[in-house]
Amino acid sequence: MTSPETTPAVQGKKKNLLIRRLRVVDLVFEVVDARCPVSSRSPLVRQLVKHKQQILILNKADLADPQATGRWLDYFAATGITAVAVDSRQGSGFRELWGHLAGYESELKKRLEEKGRLARELRTAVVGIPNTGKSSFLNRLVGRRTAATGDRPGITKGPQWVHLKGRISVLDTPGVLPPQIKEGDVFKLISIGAVDYIEYEPERVGEQIINFLEENYPENIAKYLGTSREGPLTLEILARHKNFILPEGMPDLHRTAGYLIKLFKNGKLGRVTFELPA
Ligand SMILES: Nc1nc2c(ncn2[C@@H]2O[C@H](COP(=O)(O)OP(=O)(O)OP(=O)(O)O)[C@@H](O)[C@H]2O)c(=O)[nH]1
Ligand SMILES: [Mg+2]
Incomplete structure (x- = not known):
């Protein structure tokens, strides 16, 4: 049985909305489950983040086999994908993540300076298939910072930017992507x-x-x-x-x-x- 929320038309609309929201984002956190970091990726991600930077978040690392997680991190490093293993409940792995983010932030600053453009925040967003811990990850990232500000003047609805440490901001609502069901x-x-x-x-x-x-x-x-x-x-x-x-x-x-x-x-x-x- 297909519920109204999962008809192709509704899914198409949701996808377009997500694409629009992600348009202004520089970097996407794709939250996957560390217990199956490849089959919990969404096939849509590649389409959504084509021209963006991406950090693969191996969340729930506390539930995964630590030796296997080590192998996955080596594998992603070798294939040029930035991946970090985290536990969003307890907070492990976030220090390393902030290190990566500081790097991306200064890279953006340099890029804008070279083009003679004004400095701005590194805009990020969280995406992933259901139940991988997107909300937990976002909450951990945001910490107690609650100062969400409007997307653009005059727009009261829709996603809000939350300012993180340094010149980094994140969209306050994670994007839910469909899993690839093989x-x-x-x-x-x-x-x-x-x-x-x-x-x-x-x-x-x-x-x-x-x-x-x-x-x-x-x-x-x-x-x-x-x-x-x-x-x-x-x-x-x-x-x-x-x-x-x-x-x-x-x-x-x-x-x-x-x-x-x-x-x-x-x-x-x-x-x-x-x-x-x-
Ligand atoms: N052990 C463990 N549990 C986690 C971790 N992150 C999230 N969880 C748990 O996983 C469940 C789902 O977490 P959510 O943050 O709601 O996941 P989500 O991706 O936002 O889920 P949807 O919005 O339903 O797609 C909750 O019970 C969390 O407490 C983690 O790093 N380790
Ligand atoms: Mg959620």
Whole structure:
């Protein structure tokens, strides 16, 4: 079923509005989930930020496998993409981010001076697919600064600029972008809460999560699910272990899958990263 908010016409309108808002922005923070920093990028971003600078924010780094995050940072550095791993809840990684921003700010100043133009603030904006932590990131960036000022004189509605430290400002509303839904990535997007599992077969997603953990983080299964390690875990075994049994005595796989997905979303299955650089 398609809700009115997700019809192509509405999405098209939203996209155009976002493009218009981003027109005056110099630098875009794309907030992705550090647990799957590639499949949580939006295909739209490339189109939106074609001529802009970009910083990739690997958010929720506290939920990701730290070794994997290190590999991703090396990978992005090697491909010329500025990427910073952060935890927007606790604030780690933001000191490094401010260092990058100071660099971009002085670069802009130099560029404007060379062109003989007046100095102005470095304008930034936050974008990303649902639930990656865009609002948390923005709040952390803004801190207690609440002095939002109007976009342009005479316009009272629409996004506001918040002035940050130095000569940097950020749009007060993050842009929500659609995720790229590739068949093999759906279970990751569901696990990070970017896509609603109800629209997919939860049992299949549950199996995929279990298979992924079995293959990559078997120690997390024992530690966080408390099942015995006598053979590979299945959704059915987990259902029985949790006593999720239907009145007819069959294991409730639907409920078990929902339970697993919820654990994942809340980071209760340990630190895990779904994908590694090639
Ligand atoms: N552990 C952890 N949780 C985080 C982090 N950043 C955000 N969260 C949590 O992730 C959930 C979503 O965060 P939001 O900031 O609302 O994400 P959003 O991208 O603005 O979400 P939408 O506006 O719905 O697209 C919330 O429960 C946050 O508390 C982080 O760095 N680490
Ligand atoms: Mg938000």
